[in-house]
Amino acid sequence: MARKAGSHADITGPAIRAAALRLFARSGYAAVSMRQIAAEVGVGAGALYLYTPDKQTLLFDLMQEHMTALLAAWEAVDKGSTPQDHLQAFVAFHIDFHIDRPDAVFLAYMELRNLSPGNFAAIEALRRRYENQLQSILENGSGTGAFKIDDARITTMALIAMLAGIHVWYRDGGRLSRDRIQTIYRELVRRTVSP
Amino acid sequence: MARKAGSHADITGPAIRAAALRLFARSGYAAVSMRQIAAEVGVGAGALYLYTPDKQTLLFDLMQEHMTALLAAWEAVDKGSTPQDHLQAFVAFHIDFHIDRPDAVFLAYMELRNLSPGNFAAIEALRRRYENQLQSILENGSGTGAFKIDDARITTMALIAMLAGIHVWYRDGGRLSRDRIQTIYRELVRRTVSP
DNA sequence: GTCTATATCCGGATAGAC
DNA sequence: GTCTATCCGGATATAGAC
Numbered sequence: 001m002a003r004k005a006g007s008h009a010d011i012t013g014p015a016i017r018a019a020a021l022r023l024f025a026r027s028g029y030a031a032v033s034m035r036q037i038a039a040e041v042g043v044g045a046g047a048l049y050l051y052t053p054d055k056q057t058l059l060f061d062l063m064q065e066h067m068t069a070l071l072a073a074w075e076a077v078d079k080g081s082t083p084q085d086h087l088q089a090f091v092a093f094h095i096d097f098h099i100d101r102p103d104a105v106f107l108a109y110m111e112l113r114n115l116s117p118g119n120f121a122a123i124e125a126l127r128r129r130y131e132n133q134l135q136s137i138l139e140n141g142s143g144t145g146a147f148k149i150d151d152a153r154i155t156t157m158a159l160i161a162m163l164a165g166i167h168v169w170y171r172d173g174g175r176l177s178r179d180r181i182q183t184i185y186r187e188l189v190r191r192t193v194s195p
Numbered sequence: 196m197a198r199k200a201g202s203h204a205d206i207t208g209p210a211i212r213a214a215a216l217r218l219f220a221r222s223g224y225a226a227v228s229m230r231q232i233a234a235e236v237g238v239g240a241g242a243l244y245l246y247t248p249d250k251q252t253l254l255f256d257l258m259q260e261h262m263t264a265l266l267a268a269w270e271a272v273d274k275g276s277t278p279q280d281h282l283q284a285f286v287a288f289h290i291d292f293h294i295d296r297p298d299a300v301f302l303a304y305m306e307l308r309n310l311s312p313g314n315f316a317a318i319e320a321l322r323r324r325y326e327n328q329l330q331s332i333l334e335n336g337s338g339t340g341a342f343k344i345d346d347a348r349i350t351t352m353a354l355i356a357m358l359a360g361i362h363v364w365y366r367d368g369g370r371l372s373r374d375r376i377q378t379i380y381r382e383l384v385r386r387t388v389s390p
Numbered sequence: 391g392t393c394t395a396t397a398t399c400c401g402g403a404t405a406g407a408c
Numbered sequence: 409g410t411c412t413a414t415c416c417g418g419a420t421a422t423a424g425a426c
Contacts, residue, residue: 012409028308030225033401044411049403110305113223150379154371157364158357158383165356176349184345188353191386207391228419239393244421 013051015041025103029114060119066104067126083141091189094163148195208246210236220298224309255314261299262321278336286384289358343390
């Protein structure tokens with residue numbers, strides 16, 4: 001396809017998203033200017049508006065992509081047969097997926113309040129769908145007697161919060177290997193629901 | 196003491212802090228203007244600078260007060276004698292203290308990145324002191340055999356994250372009473388560390 | 391102690407040249 | 409497709425009147 005000299009749409013679009021993700025995660029949506037993002041990419045501020053109608057949509061797209069990728073990746077996981085296997089698979093998946101995407105995770109947890117009401121509702125619905133995956137596992141296992149659970153909804157929120165907390169202290173190359181972290185958290189989760 | 200007509204320093208100072216706390220928690224530090232805070236209090240924007248040198252210090256003071264109040268309140272708690280009692284007291288205290296201060300809790304967790312480096316270090320040190328309270332309980336109980344714990348630091352972070360997650364879903368007058376929440380989380384924590 | 395007015399700067403978003 | 413220049417609004421913080 002013919003293209004004008006100086007055109008870089010194929011790389012500029014992704015570069016803008018990557019820069020926005022990094023900067024939003026580091027400094028917060030409200031504290032980052034479109035000029036900063038443009039400077040990071042190496043284009044003028046005006047050029048950004050060829051790729052997004054406005055700053056709000058840029059934030060929303062980043063969050064929506066993260067959440068849909070999360071749900072799609074979980075769909076593709078081999079979940080085993082027993083409720084115990086199912087739960088262990090969820091924990092392993094969650095840790096792996098989140099540890100590889102610290103910026104997107106941070107954004108999805110911290111910038112909800114900077115979404116417009118409509119965008120907020122859309123992201124919340126996706127998050128709720130993900131939470132419900134775990135809640136179903138717990139309810140199934142509770143039904144069969146594989147788990148002992150007081151309140152499935154609260155336990156769901158407690159476990160998700162516990163796992164989400166990893167991003168607070170995890171650093172690449174830190175004291176614990178990824179495998180070790182997986183082992184510790186699998187055991188923590190197993191204990192919280194074991195009969 | 197004599198005072199000019201129109202003087203309200205004794206109420207304006209606290210009113211500014213209360214308004215800033217509410218607005219920062221609701222919309223985020225970067226998204227709230229000094230004009231908004233002043234309007235909420237019912238004074239002009241310029242008057243704020245009689246009570247704080249700048250916006251950053253206002254944020255820092257709110258966070259520092261919250262953290263020192265948290266540590267002081269925990270010092271005053273009757274902690275029981277056994278490691279199990281000690282841990283249960285921590286959980287009960289944490290839930291009570293945090294459920295009563297949703298705005299301050301939100302601020303302390305969400306606005307760390309909007310602190311200047313020096314202010315950030317000060318707040319982080321206070322947070323670390325609080326985390327260490329729990330970690331000591333776990334290490335003591337692990338030493339006596341009262342608890343079975345893989346990694347005390349990770350378990351500390353996991354439990355704090357789990358408890359902190361309450362603020363995500365808790366609403367006054369919601370499905371669960373405060374007592375019921377305390378009961379559920381005490382049991383969750385007990386299971387995580389029981390031998 | 392508070393208000394009004396203002397200095398100074400930076401924000402998002404757009405228009406038109408190349 | 410990108411750049412430069414710009415509109416326009418709003419930000420923090422200060423100065424001086426009352």
